[in-house]
Amino acid sequence: MRSKLIAIGLAASICLAFVWLVNRDADQQFINSDIMALLPFGERDQLINTAVAGVTKRFERRLALLIGAADFDTAVRAARHVSDRLKQTGEFSDLTLEYEEDFAQQSFSFYRDLRFRILGNTVRDQLVAANLQRFERDTLKRYFSAGTMVNSSLINFDPLLLLPQFLEEREDEVRGRPKIKRGLLTVEDGGKIYVVLIGKLSGTPFSYAVQQKLMPLLKGFQVELPDHFAGSDFVFAGALPHAAAGTKSGINEMSTVGLGSMIGIIVMLLALFRSAVPFVLTLSTIVLGCVGGFAACLLVFGEVHLLTLIFGSSLVGISVDYSLHFLCERFRFRSDWSPAEALRHILPGISLGLITSVIGLTGLFFAPFAGMQGMALFSSVGLLVAYGCVVFAYPLLTLRLPPPKLYQPLMWMRQYGRAWSQTNTRNMWIIVSGFGIFAVVGSSNLVVSDDVRLLQSPNVEVVADETRVRNLIGRDLASQFFLVEGNDESDFLRREELLTSRLRAHQRTGKLTGYLAISDFMPSPARQRENLELHKRLIATDKGTLARISDRVGLSTDIQNAYRAAFERATEERPIDFKHWFSHPVSEPYRHLWLGKTERGVIGVVGLRGVYDLEVLREVSSIDPRIHFVDPAGEISTLFGRYRLQTIWLTLFSYVAVLLLLILRYGVKGGAMVMLPPAIAAITSLAVLGLFGEPISMFNVMALLLVLGIGVDYALFYRETGVENPETLLAIAMSLLTTLLAFGLLSLSATAAIHSFGLTILVGISVAFLLSPLAGVKFGTERAIPEGKG
C-alpha cells in the first residue's frame, strides 16, 4: 500500500511540476509554431544575424488588409468598421488608415529647398556619363509634352525641371498601384475601389493566442462584410494567415497521430485481455511520459515547438513497448503470475532498449536544429518516465492483473518464431541478400532535396489571397534583401550608393525589377557634393546646357541668373543631415529600412523587388565586406544540404556506437547479428524511398536514427529471450503495430519533412521487425550455450 502511495506520489509530482511550469508565466507562449524558429542562425556573425532577425520580425508582423466596394464611400465605411474592430483587439501596434494627404506637397517643399543637392538617378547617370544631348532632349520633352506639370512657378526656381524628375522617380520606386485618395490609400480594380489598410502586429504572428484572437475575426469579415456593406469584399495577406494555417494543420496532425495510436492501443489490449486494467495502465504511462517530456522541454527551452510535439507524440509511442513487454509476460506466467518475476524477466531487455534508444536520440540532440534537440529531450525524458513507471509502479499495480483471453496472436507469433529458428543458415542468408539487392537497386534511385519547402506546406487558400493582394497592390517584394553597414550615417549612405549603382545596372539588364534604398531619398554628404558639382556644370557658363535649353524654350536671362544665384547660395550651405531627413515626415514611408545603431556603427536594409538572378545579386555583395546579401530561403536550403551530410555522419556514428555496445555484451558475431536487422531495415527504407521517387533530406537521415533505436530494441529482446519466445514476439508485434500506427499517421502529414520522416520509419521498423528473429539465431559454439531464461 505504501509503495502504491509512492508511485501515485511520483506521478502526481510530475503532473504538478508540469502545471507549475505552464503557470510560471501566464502570458508566455508555450507552443511555438514558427518553422523558422527550429532552424539555426546562418553562419554569419552575430551582428548580422540580429539584423536579419530584426528585418524578419518587421516583415512577419505586417498585415495588408484590402477592403473593396463598388463606390468609394462604402469602401471607406467598411474599412473604418474593419479598422475599429481590429483596434479593439489590442493586438496591433499600428493600424494606418488615414494618410497625410499633403504628403506629395510636403515632399515637394522638403526637396525644393535641397534641389541642388539631389538628382534623379536617370539624370545623374546621364550627367555623369556627360550625355548632355540626351539630357537636353529629355528636358525639352518635359517642356513640350502634353501631360506635364510645367508651370511658371516651377520654372522660376527649377528651370531645368529636375525636381519633378527626382520626385517622379522616387514615386515609381515606392508605391505600386495604390494612390492616396482623400487621405486613404486606395487601388481601383475590376470596377471596385479598395481601401488599403496596413497593420503591424504588436506580437509575433506565430503565437497561438494571437492567431486565436485575430483569425476568427478576419475570417469573419470575409463572410459578414458584404452583409453590412453592400457589395463589399475583404482580402488580407501577411505571415499571420500562413502561421495560423500551419498551427491548425499541426494541431490536427498531432491529434490524429495521438488519437490514432491511443485507439490502436486500447483496441489491441482490450482484445487480448478483455479488461480495462492493461490499457488504463498503458495510457497512464504514455500520458505521464508526454507530460514529463513537455515539462522537461519547458524547463530547458522555455517553450515547445509544434513540430517537436508532432514528432515527440509519436516517439513517446515507443515508450509503450515497455508496458507491452511487461503485460505480455502475463501470457507466459498464466497460473503463477508474479509481477516481480515478470519484471525480472524483461528488465535486461528493456534496460538495454532504453540505453540504445537514448543513444539514438542523443544523436538528435547533437543535431544542429533547435527543434530536433527539443525532440530528443522530449522523447528521452518521455521514455525514461515510461521506463520508470514500468519498473517501479507496474509490479505494485498489477498484482491482480487478469490473465489474457485471446491466445490466437500468440500462436501466430510462435509459428513465425519457429519458422526462423528452423530455417537453415543458407536460406537465412538468401533472405538477407534478397533485401540487400533490393536495397542497392532502390538506393541507386535516390534523389536529394534540401528545399526549404520541406518544412512548409503553404495553405492553398492563404496563397490565393496573398496572390490577390499582391496583384492588387502591384508589388512583388522579394524575400531577399541586402544589409548595409556603415561607421556612421554618412558612411552607410556612401556604401549603399555604391550598392545601388550596381543594382541599377542589373535593373537595366532585367535581372531585377527594382529596389528601395534610403540613399535614394537622402543622398550621402559625398553624393550631395557630387550633385552640386554636376549642377554646376549644367549652369556655369553662358553657353552651357542651361543656356541652350533657355534658347529653345524662351527662358529669360533673369530666371537663368536667379537660378545661378540660388545655386551659389546653396553651395555655401551645409549638407543636409541624415537626422534632419529621418525626423521629417517625408521619411516616414522609408523609416523601416533603417535598423539603427550597432556595436560596429549603423546598419540598414535595401529592399528588392522581382529578383530574377540570385547569383548576380550574391556577387554584388562582394564589392564591399560591409554589404551583405541575405537570402533566407536559399540559406536554409544550403543549411539543409549541409546538415543532411552531417546527420549522415551522425547516424553512422550512432550505428557504430550501438554496434560496439552490442559487441561488448554479445561478442563480435552476436553483436553483428543484433545489429543486422536494424541495419538492413535502414537501407531498405532508403531503397523504398528511392523506388517511390521520394526525395531524401536530412529528415530521412534523422528517421534512420530512430529506425536504429527501435530496430535494435526489437532485436535485443529476441537476443535476450531467445527465438522460441512467442511472448516476446507478441510484445514486439504489438509495439510494432502501435508504432506503425503512429508513424503511419505521421506519413500522411501535409508537411513534406514530417511525411517523409514517417514513411522512412514506417518501412524501416516493419523490416526491422520482420528480420528481428535473426538476432536470436545462434551460431556454432554459441548455440551450445544454454539459455538460462525462456
Place this chain on the structure above:
Amino acid sequence: MYRPILVLAGLLIFGSPGNAAATLQDVQRLMTKKPETCAAFTQRKTLRALKRPLISTGQLMVATGGGIFWQVLDPIETRLIINRNTLIQWGDNNVPKTRDLGQLPVFHALTKVFLAVVSGELLALSESFTVKTTVVQDHWNLELVPRDPKLLSVLASLSVSGSGNVESLSIQESRGDQIQVRFRNIAIEKCKLSTEEKRFLAK
C-alpha cells in the same frame, strides 16, 4: 452609348434639371460621335515665366473604349497614353512610365473634358464643373469652372468649343499660365500605333 439615352429618359420623367443641362443637350445634338477619332493638334502653352509661348504640334487618337494616345511630333517627339486614371508616358530615355493622373490636376481636367466631349457624355461634366453654354447656329462653346475648390486653386477655367467636332480647348490656370489646343480631324488611317502603344491603349 447608353448613358445619353438614360439621361434622356431621366429628363422625360423628372423634367429639365436646369438650363445648363438643357443646353448641354442641345450641344450634344450638334456633335458627331465616332467610336474612334484621329486629330491633328497644335498646342500653345503661354507661361508667364517664358518669353514666348511653347508651341507644339502632333496627333491625337481617341480609341474605342476611351483611351487617348497623345503624340507630339514637333519640336520634339513625345508620346503618352491616358487610360482611365492612369497615364503612361514615354519619358526619360524613352522608357514608358506609369503616372498617377491625380498628380497632374490640370492635365487630368483637360483630358476629362476632352473625353467627355468626344464621347458625347457632356452631361457628366456638370458633376465637376459649373457649365455655361453658348450655341450660335451649329457652333457651340462651353465655359467650365471647377466645383472642387482644390482644383479651382490651380485651374481657373476651361473652355471648349467646336461645331461637329471639338475644335479648340483652352485652359486658364489660376496662376496665370494658359494652354490652348486646336484640333483638326484627319483621316483615321493617319493615326498609326505601334504594337507597344496598342498594348498600353488596350489595357
